[in-house]
Amino acid sequence: MSRPFASVRARATLAATLVVAVALVAAGTAVLLSLRSNLLGEAGTQAERSAREVATGxxxxxxxxxxxxxxxxxxxxxxxxxxxxxxxxxxxxxxxxxxxxxxxxxxxxxxxxxxxxxxxxxxxxxxxxxxxxxxxxxxxxxxxxxxxxxxxxxxxxxxxxxxxxxxxxxxxxxxxxxxxAEHGAVNTALTVMLIGFPVLLAVVAWVTWLVTRRALRPVEGIRREMAAITASEDLARRVPVPDTHDEVARLASTTNETLTALESSVERQRRFVADASHELRSPIASLRTQLEVAAAHPELLDLDGAVEDTVRLQRLAADLLLLARLDAGERPADARVDLAALAREAAEGRRGVRVRAEEDVTVAGSRGQLERVLANLLDNAQRHARSAVEVSARRDEGPHGAGGDGQTAVVAVADDGEGVPAADRERIFERFVRLDAARSRDDGGAGLGLAIARDVALRHGGTLTVRDTPAGGALFELRLPGA
Known part of the structure; x- marks a missing residue:
């Protein structure tokens, strides 16, 4: 298993040795030429001195x-x-x-x-x-x-x-x-270089081999730990981080961050599967009971209850499928959607819902997914409102975090209920979370609506937040980049 690291060491050693060899050859050539030039100049000076001595006579x-x-x-x-x-x-x-x-x-x-x-x-x-x-x-x-x-x-x-x-x-x-003297000095220097350069190159190769081995030792430790994690499937383990503050240490830190994200994702997926199984069990069991009673006593068939359980099961399956597509990284469509018109359509036929919308509040995205967001927000608001729900759609000139023309489209859904406690304003966007434990599943749903709305908003480059209204109810605000 150490062969890839040995290959890296061999390449690093070879590269370092070649660089030093080229440098030594260049330096040696320059030294020999300089030495020869100086000695020839000295010989010429001596010859000129002798010639001028004779010329003087x-x-x-x-x-x-x-x-x-x-x-x-x-x-x-x-x-x-x-x-x-x-x-x-x-x-x-x-x-x-x-x-x-x-x-x-x-x-x-x-x-x-x-x-x-x-x-x-x-x-x-x-x-x-x-x-x-x-x-x-x-x-x-x-x-x-x-x-x-x-x-x-x-x-x-x-x-x-x-x-x-x-x-x-x-x-x-x-x-x-x-x-x-010139020939002797040049030959001596050349002999020294021919003997010394190979020795020096051998020392450079040996030192590079040792230094590379020491530098790659933490990488080998990371590899062994990753192999152990793969074999044990224990995502709670982490690779060792060397105390060197270099690229290898940053690699180890990034690897641990990746393992943490992977562990969180796997744990979330496990909880999702467990919660989904739990939520699916109730309507399936109820529907099966009604069908078994109907098979034994046709006159006792509760047809409305069976249809209601079937619809609930269908909605839950659709929510789970949408969440699975969002988790898989499905990119929304790039169609132009008018949120003002979409808000009016979503509020149509709902009792106690009032709409205030500007004209042409346009964003780019998936019309079907944005319809689901507004429907989920309205369902949640109506479930908790005392008497009225208000929907507004407007353009905001403030900056936003993604593309667009500098404008932000804002859709706000406010109710006159009891609001959301500050400590729970992020938890309500988690999957299968219902704050009112006493509320029946039939009235409260499976706890996926707000989670789906938040995920869709993020996929569209926007945000979904909640705060209190001046009257004390809950105000959900969806902000998306303008088209």
Whole structure:
């Protein structure tokens, strides 16, 4: 049963590891490039320093033999403006990357053999700026290459510095700085990354796995408790709420709220079934008794009583069916209904009922259900009124809780009876509730009329409330969004 949670943990661990891996690769690449750039820049600076040291000696007309050409075993070349090598490091055996491949100073007659390309390279470097005799060029050209000195071959960064001499014309000094330090540092950093990154990723995966397991532990507790509730069908149980104040705690709280609502709904349904069975038993038993008497003694048949019980049974069945449809979430129709006309129709033929209604008090909803609401309110009012019932229908400009055009349709049903005690003004809208226990079932009904009226009002986006009239009777007020 823990496989779904293990799957969540695996996905979270994989995602975290991939994100860290991408970040490490990006950071490692940036570090390597920065390190290489800095080391190359340092090598270029060293090469330029060596080249300018030699160029300074040339500017002061020092002989070639007195120049510092063999300092730190670095390759140095001095080339004239015709591309001829005129001085070089003593142990230089091979060189590339400077544009002049010669390693030994040569006489003028042989300096240019096969060296057309070398001359071009030297010309490009030397003739780029105008210099006075004894002046060293400010511009340095940097290139990469390799050289073999005394049998050791290495990669070098070369700096080319031009210098104008009085007796030897324009010369160019090439000096190299080894790149072994750069290669070594980059390789070392790369080796450290190749070893350290997998270790770091393993640590990240392990920590993520542990943290995810701890984070999902309350979820597993919720799942186990929900499984136990499902198996036991005990809706009074609740899932544990972790003391973390996070999303999991809110999930547990919401789950408990759902269980509470479900328990209340199931309990209400059980009471409804029990009360409905109790209410149905009386008319069915009475009707059966009358039929059995009639079967044995036809002359004793109470036909009016049998019809009355049948009608009562039919009404009760219709009420129960309507409540079942409302509980199932049946949406009312979207027809336009004039409550003023509906109130006049509902009051027609009822003794002692007076109607005061404005014109065109229109709402959107189910005409049949709203007829039932008015009929139930009038039945209740007539049952408790001493002599008169008044029905009014009007438009109210005040705000309401649902759509419409900003108006509220109000239907009020008032009687001159004893009213409803303040403590019972919500209880009377519960199903099968009758405040007068001594009242007979035939006179008082099954206690479903007001419950049906309240449910229909809520389904139409409105309210149904009760309060006292100025004369002390009960005033039921139905408020619905105007169409």
């Amino acid at each position: 040339l500017a002061f007309a020092k002989p070639y033999d007195d120049l510092p050409l063999d300092v730190d075993d670095r390759p140095v070349q001095v080339v004239d403006e015709e591309g001829r090598l005129v001085a070089a490091s003593e142990d230089l055996e091979r060189i590339s990357g400077t544009g002049v491949d010669a390693v030994k100073p040569q006489p003028a007659a042989t300096a240019r053999d096969g060296g057309d390309d070398d001359d071009d390279g030297a010309d490009d470097d030397d003739h780029g700026e105008s210099l006075e005799p004894g002046e060293i060029g400010a511009r340095t050209t940097v290139s990469d290459g390799s050289a073999t000195i005394d049998g050791d071959t290495e990669d070098y960064r070369f700096a080319a510095v031009p210098v104008e001499t009085e007796d030897r014309g324009r010369l160019t000094v090439y000096a190299g700085a080894p790149l072994s």
